[in-house]
Amino acid sequence: MEWKQRPEAGAFLSIVVYLLLAAGKLLVGEAAGSDGLKADGWNNFSDIIASLAVYVGMKIARKPRDCNHPYGHSRAENISSLLAAFLMMSIGIDVIAGGARSLFQEETTAVPDPLAAAAAAVSAALMTGIYAINRRLARQTNSAALAAVAKDNLSDALVSVGAAVGVIGARFEWPWLDPLAALVIGAVICKTAWDVFVDTAHTLTDGFDERKLAVYRDEIAAVGGVRDVADIKARLLGNEVVLEVTIRVDSHLTVAKSHEIADEVERLMKKRHNIQATHVHVEPQSRAERQG
Template sequence: MTDWLVRTFLSGVSTTEPAGRTRYGQFAGIVCIICNVVLCIAKGIVGFIAGSVSIIADAVNNLSDASSNIVALLGFKLASKPADDEHPYGHGRFEYLASLTVAALVLAVGINLVITSVQKIISPEPTEFGPAVIVVLVLSMAVKSWMAFFNGSMGRRISSETLKATAIDSKNDVITSGAVLAAAAISYFTGFDLDGIAGTVVGAFICWSGFSLVRDAIDPLLGRTPDPTLIEHIHDKIMSYPGVLGTHDLMVHDYGPGRQFASAHVEMAGEGDVFASHDLLDNIEQDFLKEGLVMTLHYDPIVTNDPRVADMRHWISIHIKEIDPRLTIHDLRTVPGPTHTNVIFDCVRPHDLSMTNDELRAAISKIVTSKYPQAICKITIDNSYVSSQQ
């Protein structure tokens, strides 16, 4: 059905362009609002007739979901605004703010449900169980299952954290409705009222879900580690060009879906034509731009015609992994002298390495001088801004 809806209402709309992403996101929001409002009305009527706080709470949860969908709609609209003088990187992070707002609403609903359910445990009231309760809850589970699939599919099409969060919320609603149905059935057949207990459990589950969504929404705003798949793609693409010997110091900045900027250093032979090297880097940057990634590359010339330097670079790069297998070096060069040789290079350390920079320099120097006693290491420590597995 999702494909039919896309073909019918979004035919020819690109998912890579900001305007296309906005239309996809807004369409998903409208569909979800309609579904949630219908479910809210149906559950509200049945819950009021049956006197079930858990069913009424489930109805309120659907109303909250509809409010979240409205927030998501607004987020997509604001995120589509073009760049201006005050925001040269665009307004894409509005989508992340929308995700955070949705998560906060989910958390607030969960807290309110727990309070209401605890009150019913303290002051219980009879709950009716009949065909209407069964029908509305089963219908809710079916609709929410489809909504979870729909939002997940749409979220993957446009790489939207907001829609992915909505899909998770819909999956949670399936579980909560199932819990309400089970509690109502048990209460009816055993005479033991589980409505307040079920409401409390459902509320606690919603709170946990809301907390997880808040955490996931905050991550991109704080600047989370880039997707390892993206890092691998960037690395492999740069290394695929002739003349490229290595790449390092990769940084990726996320200003919202489809608005990513990256920079990296590229090692090339220092003996080559500098103009040809610069031209190649320009071509690589333009190829990344075609993929929607704004890339800035820095040219690092390295010596390739001195086998002693090449052997030293290779030996050091292997043996520093005795300290930590994630350590890497780059830009190694030497300045020979009559009594000693300055060995100058950069070392990239993972952020969670327990050693200080001075301790790391001392440990590396000890390893290098064990092989090259005349070496004096001049080491610059770089922090890794991508996955430490790279």
């Protein structure tokens, strides 16, 4: 796999863009007199930390197995996703708190220059593009950590939209528009963070989609020589599925023939679902079980 096709390429792209946006927003925010844009810039600096953590987690996940990690280091990606969810939640809560404070403050502030709204709008458009790139790459590589980064990118695009709305509201003497947008955007960010947390926690506790398991079971049961699928379970190690299945075959088959059937099950799962690790346990089906 080429480097540009790896999930860490998306995290690295986010780091570079966040660096440029943070510096640009702080400079423009200072020149245009916009506290909202400057706050958005500091928000992007916090995103750099989150993206760095995810990037490091992805690099660790690619390390090969060793004596202390016989299944590899793939779940480092899931830990990175959790960290991204916590940071996103903290950003969302901070945005909500800022909006709530603005609703109750009575003092008026200087109207920011329209340049601040333009900068925020450009940032929102750019982050939406980065979100689309990372979401596509996350689907191609089946990376939960990069999917979390993509959702964080979308959250940042929404924050920038809120900053632009705040500047526009100030220009039209609608001071309530900024805190209202902040409350809505903060709620969206918190919801996104919660979804990332729930999905990652489900994976870390060895949860797996029951519908996919049902599909696997039906396909394996249709393999020639398989009399019954006695048990099937799966879990995710990073972005790789590990499948364990127990099949029953005719008790009169030779060991070699039974092994051929197990190999066919492995080939089927690899071909149809790109499952690289399918562990097949073969049991003989007795006459009583066949009659039952």
